[in-house]
Amino acid sequence: MTFGGAAALSDVGVTAEAGAITGLIGPNGAGKTTLFNCITGLLQPTSGEILLDGRDISSLPPYKRSRAGVARTFQRLELFTSLTVRDNIRVAGEIRNRWSKTRVDPRAETDHVVQLLGLSALADRDVSEIPTGMARRVEMGRALMTRPKILLLDEPASGQDEQETEEFGELLLHLCAEGTAILLVEHDVSLVMKVCSFIQVLDFGRIIASGAPGDIQSNQAVLEAYLGEDHRA
Numbered sequence: 001m002t003f004g005g006a007a008a009l010s011d012v013g014v015t016a017e018a019g020a021i022t023g024l025i026g027p028n029g030a031g032k033t034t035l036f037n038c039i040t041g042l043l044q045p046t047s048g049e050i051l052l053d054g055r056d057i058s059s060l061p062p063y064k065r066s067r068a069g070v071a072r073t074f075q076r077l078e079l080f081t082s083l084t085v086r087d088n089i090r091v092a093g094e095i096r097n098r099w100s101k102t103r104v105d106p107r108a109e110t111d112h113v114v115q116l117l118g119l120s121a122l123a124d125r126d127v128s129e130i131p132t133g134m135a136r137r138v139e140m141g142r143a144l145m146t147r148p149k150i151l152l153l154d155e156p157a158s159g160q161d162e163q164e165t166e167e168f169g170e171l172l173l174h175l176c177a178e179g180t181a182i183l184l185v186e187h188d189v190s191l192v193m194k195v196c197s198f199i200q201v202l203d204f205g206r207i208i209a210s211g212a213p214g215d216i217q218s219n220q221a222v223l224e225a226y227l228g229e230d231h232r233a
């Protein structure tokens with residue numbers, strides 16, 4: 001992906017397996033959100049392809065990629081702020097029912113998702129009134145209502161406290177155990193190390209390392225790029 005001649009992503013090959021949480025980490029400006037935008041179709045990459053279950057979805061518009069099973073959350077939240085937590089989630093179920101052959105009861109499904117995400121106490125509050133960390137969970141709930149094959153999460157733990165993040169990690173493990181592929185962009189390294197089975201590291205738009213959490217933690221290139229200042233300190 002290039003922007004006016006400047007490469008934001010170069011030779012990036014990233015895979016996320018069904019039933020696993022794959023981490024995508026890297027310093028600010030590395031290209032993580034840009035990659036999500038390419039995968040979901042908000043950006044059309046200069047070259048390359050996006051495959052879902054082996055099918056090339058590169059030419060599909062974003063809504064068709066969503067119907068094919070790609071769901072995401074946004075680093076800068078994209079919620080309906082004057083709707084309640086429950087209604088933000090339910091909207092996705094209503095829209096899904098318009099095109100999907102498998103109808104769901106949006107009310108019942110929303111109740112299930114609200115509970116799963118630990119949002120019951122906030123369900124009737126407007127999204128504008130709730131803490132950012134919880135609003136991130138609402139975005140995840142909306143994504144889950146589409147019953148995705150792959151869920152792209154852009155810094156979902158940001159704004160969640162330690163205990164909330166702990167619960168959230170358990171939830172991610174539960175979701176992937178049900179077969180969903182999760183691609184997790186997150187600056188909370190301890191969460192990433194705990195839940196991911198495989199991690200890919202971006203730096204200046206290139207993959208500089210990939211492997212199991214233990215390998216990534218001791219990888220010299222990663223320490224220099226991603227943990228540079230901490231490492232020197």
Ligand SMILES: Nc1ncnc2c1ncn2[C@@H]1O[C@H](COP(=O)(O)OP(=O)(O)OP(=O)(O)O)[C@@H](O)[C@H]1O
Pocket residue numbers: 003008026027028029030031032033034035075
């Ligand atoms: N629409 C755009 N036009 C021009 N440049 C862009 C655009 N979107 C992203 N960039 C540039 O691409 C690079 C990667 O940005 P991106 O937001 O993908 O990084 P990131 O890894 O998500 O960073 P962060 O951890 O801060 O969220 C940055 O240099 C950014 O300025």
Ligand SMILES: [Mg+2]
Pocket residue numbers: 032033034075154
């Ligand atoms: Mg980003």
